[in-house]
Amino acid sequence: MQRFVVLTLNGLTEGSIYAAMALALVMIWRATRVVNFAQGAMAMFTTYLALFSLERGAPYWLAFVIALLCGFVLGAVVERVLVRPVESAPPLNVVILTLGLLLVLEALAPMLFGGQIRSFPSAFSIVGIRLGSLQVPFSSFDLFTLVSVLVLMALLLLLFQRTDLGLRMRAAAFNAEVSRLLGIRVGRMLTLGWALASLVGALAGLLIAPSLLLYPTYMDQVLVFGFTGAILGGLDSPPGAVIGGLSMGFALSYVGGYFGSDLETVGALVILIAVLMVRPRGLLAWRAQRVV
Amino acid sequence: MPAVVKGWRLLLTPTLSRHLGLALVAFILLLLLSSQIGAYDDYTLAAVAIFVIATAGLNLLTGVNGQLSLGHGALMAVGAYSTSLLLRGHDLPLILVLLLSLAGASLVGAVFGVAAARLRGPYLAGATLALAVGLPQIATRYSHVFGGEEGLTVPPPAAPSWLGADFPPERWMAWIAIAVALVTLVLLGNLLQSSVGRSFKAVRDHEAAAALAGINVARTQVVAFVVSSACAGLAGSLFAYWSGLTAPAGFGVALSLQLISAIVIGGLGSLSGAVWGSIVLVFVPNFTSGMASSLNLPSSVGNNLPLLIYGAVLVVAMLVVPYGIDGGLRRLLALARARWAGAATNHKGVVDWDDPAGS
Numbered sequence: 001m002q003r004f005v006v007l008t009l010n011g012l013t014e015g016s017i018y019a020a021m022a023l024a025l026v027m028i029w030r031a032t033r034v035v036n037f038a039q040g041a042m043a044m045f046t047t048y049l050a051l052f053s054l055e056r057g058a059p060y061w062l063a064f065v066i067a068l069l070c071g072f073v074l075g076a077v078v079e080r081v082l083v084r085p086v087e088s089a090p091p092l093n094v095v096i097l098t099l100g101l102l103l104v105l106e107a108l109a110p111m112l113f114g115g116q117i118r119s120f121p122s123a124f125s126i127v128g129i130r131l132g133s134l135q136v137p138f139s140s141f142d143l144f145t146l147v148s149v150l151v152l153m154a155l156l157l158l159l160f161q162r163t164d165l166g167l168r169m170r171a172a173a174f175n176a177e178v179s180r181l182l183g184i185r186v187g188r189m190l191t192l193g194w195a196l197a198s199l200v201g202a203l204a205g206l207l208i209a210p211s212l213l214l215y216p217t218y219m220d221q222v223l224v225f226g227f228t229g230a231i232l233g234g235l236d237s238p239p240g241a242v243i244g245g246l247s248m249g250f251a252l253s254y255v256g257g258y259f260g261s262d263l264e265t266v267g268a269l270v271i272l273i274a275v276l277m278v279r280p281r282g283l284l285a286w287r288a289q290r291v292v
Numbered sequence: 293m294p295a296v297v298k299g300w301r302l303l304l305t306p307t308l309s310r311h312l313g314l315a316l317v318a319f320i321l322l323l324l325l326s327s328q329i330g331a332y333d334d335y336t337l338a339a340v341a342i343f344v345i346a347t348a349g350l351n352l353l354t355g356v357n358g359q360l361s362l363g364h365g366a367l368m369a370v371g372a373y374s375t376s377l378l379l380r381g382h383d384l385p386l387i388l389v390l391l392l393s394l395a396g397a398s399l400v401g402a403v404f405g406v407a408a409a410r411l412r413g414p415y416l417a418g419a420t421l422a423l424a425v426g427l428p429q430i431a432t433r434y435s436h437v438f439g440g441e442e443g444l445t446v447p448p449p450a451a452p453s454w455l456g457a458d459f460p461p462e463r464w465m466a467w468i469a470i471a472v473a474l475v476t477l478v479l480l481g482n483l484l485q486s487s488v489g490r491s492f493k494a495v496r497d498h499e500a501a502a503a504l505a506g507i508n509v510a511r512t513q514v515v516a517f518v519v520s521s522a523c524a525g526l527a528g529s530l531f532a533y534w535s536g537l538t539a540p541a542g543f544g545v546a547l548s549l550q551l552i553s554a555i556v557i558g559g560l561g562s563l564s565g566a567v568w569g570s571i572v573l574v575f576v577p578n579f580t581s582g583m584a585s586s587l588n589l590p591s592s593v594g595n596n597l598p599l600l601i602y603g604a605v606l607v608v609a610m611l612v613v614p615y616g617i618d619g620g621l622r623r624l625l626a627l628a629r630a631r632w633a634g635a636a637t638n639h640k641g642v643v644d645w646d647d648p649a650g651s
Contacts, residue, residue: 035414082607089614092360095417096556099549100606107600111593224425224545231418262433269426273407276419280410 015249021226075198349523401521559618
C-alpha cells in the first residue's frame with residue numbers, strides 16, 4: 001500500500017510534466033496541424049538559457065522568467081520563419097523540418113553551453129514533506145511543479161474561453177478562411193499560438209530539469225511521453241492532453257515500480273496501442289468520423 | 293507447356309524486362325565500381341545498399357500508401373536480432389538467414405499493421421514512435437536471450453573460395469548488399485506497376501473513393517505494412533552482417549527518424565527517391581565528420597558539427613526542394629524538355645508531380 005502511494009505521487013509529478021508537454025503539442029496541432037518534434041529541444045534550449053543567466057548572477061526567479069520569455073519568442077520565430085513557408089508543401093515536410101530543427105538545437109546547445117551533464121537548481125526543497133513524524137515522498141518542489149502546471153493550464157483556459165483574443169485564436173485555428181473574411185489576422189493568431197505553446201514547453205523544461213539533470217538530449221524522453229500522452233487523450237483536445245499526460249505519468253510509474261524500470265516504455269507502448277485500438281482518435285475525440 | 297510459354301511472355305512484358313535490364317546494368321556497373329575502390333569505400337557502399345532496401349520499403353508504405361511510420365528502425369531490429377539468433381551456434385547459409393529474418397519482420401509487421409490500419413496521420417506516427425522506443429528495451433530486459441546492452445556478435449559472411457583467398461570481405465559484403473538491394477528494387481518496382489501498387493496509391497489519395505471502387509482499404513494497408521516490414525527485416529539482417537554486432541543502441545529512435553527523413557529528402561513515393569535519400573543519409577554525415585576533424589575546431593564544436601549540418605540540411609531541403617531530390621530532378625528535366633520542345637507555354641514551370649514529363 002505504501003509503495004502504491006509512493007508510485008502514485010511520483011506518477012502525479014511526472015505526469016504533470018508530460019501533461020504540460022502534451023498541452024504544448026496539442027496547442028500547436030490545433031493551430032497549424034503540425035506535430036512539433038522540436039518542442040522538447042526548444043524547451044531544452046530555453047532551460048540552458050536560464051542556467052546561463054543563473055551563472056551570470058541572476059536570481060532564480062529572474063532566470064525562470066527569462067526562460068519563459070525566450071520560449072515565447074523562440075516559438076513565434078520558428079512559426080514565422082520556418083513553418084509558415086512550408087504550409088503549402090506536403091504535410092510530412094513540416095515533420096521533417098521540425099526534426100531538423102531538433103537536431104540543430106541539440107547540436108548547438110553543447111557548442112554554446114558545453115555538452116557535459118549539469119545540475120539545475122530548484123526553487124524549493126526536493127526533500128519529501130514531513131507530516132508529523134511521517135515523511136511523504138512528495139517534496140515542496142513537486143508541489144510547486146504540480147501547482148504551476150495547473151495554474152498555467154487555468155490561465156490558458158481563461159484565455160481561450162473568456163477573452164476576445166482567445167476566441168479569435170480558436171476561430172483562426174478552426175477555420176482560417178472564414179476567420180480571415182471576418183477580419184481576424186489569422187497569421188498573427190497562429191504565431192501567437194506557437195509562442196504560447198512554446199512557453200508551456202519551456203515551463204516543462206524548467207520544472208523537470210532538477211530531477212533529470214541538464215544535457216542536450218534530456219528532453220527527448222519527455223517529448224516522446226508527452227506526445228504519446230497527447231495521442232492518448234486526442235490531439236484535438238486540450239483537456240485530453242492533460243488527462244493523457246497524467247495517465248502516461250501514472251502508467252510509467254506503476255509499470256516501472258511493479259515490473260521493473262526497463263519495461264517502462266514497453267508498458268507505455270502496450271497501453272497506447274490498447275487505447276488506440278478502442279478509440280483510434282484518442283480518449284476525448286469528439287469528432288467521430290474522419291474527414292474524407 | 294502453356295505455363296512455360298506464359299512465363300516467357302511475362303518476362304517479355306515491357307515493365308519487367310525494363311526493370312530487369314536496368315537492374316542488370318546497375319549490378320555490373322556497381323560491381324566494377326566496387327572492384328576499383330578501397331575496403332572502406334566498399335563498406336560505405338554496402339551501407340548505402342542496405343539503407344536503400346529499408347528506405348524503399350518505407351517509401352512504399354509512407355510515400356505510396358500514405359501510412360506514416362516513425363518506427364521502421366524497430367522492424368530493422370527484428371530482422372537484425374533474427375539473424376543474430378539464427379547464427380548463434382549454427383552456420384546457416386546466408387540466403388536462408390535472410391529469408392527467415394525477412395519472415396520474422398513480416399510477422400511482426402503483420403501484427404502491427406493490423407493495429408495500424410485503424411490509425412491515421414499523427415496517431416499512427418505516435419503508435420509507431422512508441423514501437424521504436426519500446427521494442428529495443430525488450431532486448432535489454434531479456435538479456436539472457438538478446439545479449440542485453442552489449443548485444444550479440446555476428447560473424448561476417450565468408451566470401452566463396454573461387455574469388456581467391458585475399459578477396460576483401462568488405463567487397464563481398466558490398467556485393468551481397470548490392471545484389472539484395474537490386475532484387476528488392478526490381479520486385480518493388482513491379483509491385484508498384486501492378487494492380488496492387490495502384491490500389492496502394494488509390495488508398496493514399498482518397499480512401500472513400502478507393503473503397504467505392506471495390507478496394508478493401510484495411511487489407512491494402514495491412515499488405516503495404518507487411519511488404520514494407522519485409523524490406524525492413526531484410527535490411528536489418530544485412531545490417532547485422534555488415535556491422536558484426538546487434539545491440540539495442542544501434543536501433544534507437546534516431547535510426548527510425550533517419551529513415552523517414554531520408555525518404556522525404558530523396559523524394560516521397562518513388563524508388564529513386566529512396567536511393568537518393570540513402571545516399572544523402574550515408575554520405576552527408578561521412579563528409580561532414582571528415583570535414584569537422586580536418587578543421588581543427590575545439591572538440592565541443594567539432595563533435596557536434598556533423599549533427600548541426602545534418603539538421604540544417606533537413607531544414608533547408610524542406611524549404612528549398614519540397615518534393616525531395618527526385619522531385620527537384622524531375623522538375624528540372626520537365627522544364628528542360630518543355631524548353632527544347634518549344635512548348636513552354638504548356639507548362640510555365642507548373643509540373644504535374646505524378647507525370648512531370650507530361651506524357
